[in-house]
Amino acid sequence: MKKFEEKTVHSTEIFKGKVVTLTVDDVILPNGKEAKREIVHHPGAVAIIPITRDGKIVFVEQYRKALERSIVEIPAGKLEPGEDPAVCARRELEEETGYGAGELTYLLSFATSPGFANEIIHLYVAKDLYKIEEKRTLDEDEFVSIIEATIEEAEEMIENRQIYDAKTAYGVLWAKMNKM
Template sequence: MKKFEEKTITTNELFKGKIISLQVDDVELPNGKTSKRELIKHPGAVCVIAKTDDQKLILVEQYRKALERSIVEIPAGKLEPGELPEVTAERELEEETGYGCRSLTHLISFYTSPGFADELVHVYKAEDLYKIEDAEGPDEDEFVELLEVTLEEAEEMVLNQRIFDAKTAYAVQYLRLEEMKKNT
């Protein structure tokens, strides 16, 4: 048995969209009482930490409707049905930045908001980058601007909240720790 497991009694799907679905579950708590849980189901996503040969971090700026503003992020996107995360990572890197990579390493996977969503983000590091001649380009409803910045510039973007999503803040912190490790 899982510690503190909540057993599902009923599930009521309220919305099924292109990307997410929303459901309300009635659950039995470990103490025998019942409660409701509002849950978002998500297919999962990837993000890519990529640096150019001159050690610039590749970022994209795009408008995020949920925030009603543009923010700067590392390349990322959702998994398509049946698609392996590494395939998604390579596709998103190409579509959003025009780059490909000869080496792709899975670093970690994390849940974004486990209190109400099951979205799992897989973080990859892309190395040995090359520019793709006829790159696929962003989706038709996606408008992005490519940025290439130093680690110090990315850290400044965190401080002034141009970068303030978890996956990109993680990427900046990862790169800083990697730098520190090299210098010891």
């Protein structure tokens, strides 16, 4: 048994959307009492830290309805069912930035919001970038602009909350620690 494990005794799906499914789970707590857990099920995603030959990070700026504003992020996207994360990373990099990568390296995977969601992001760094001649098209509901910034400029964007999400802040920190 896992430490502090909560055993699910019943799960009710209350919403199934294009991106997430929401369930309410009845669980037995480690002390034997019952509780309810609302869980957001997500297929997982990738995020990419694209580094240009001159050491800049390629970001995308896009509107995020949940925040009611635009933020600057590293390119990222949802995994399709059964899709290899590396394949997804290359696709998302090309779609969102117009760049391909001569070198794509897996860094790590992490949970985004483990208190209520099972989403895992697989993080990659992309180097030896090159412009794609025929850029893949964005999803029909996706609108982005490209920003290339130094580590110092990215840190300023974190301070002024243009960069406002954990995956991007982590990506900037990783790039700084690895002297990209």
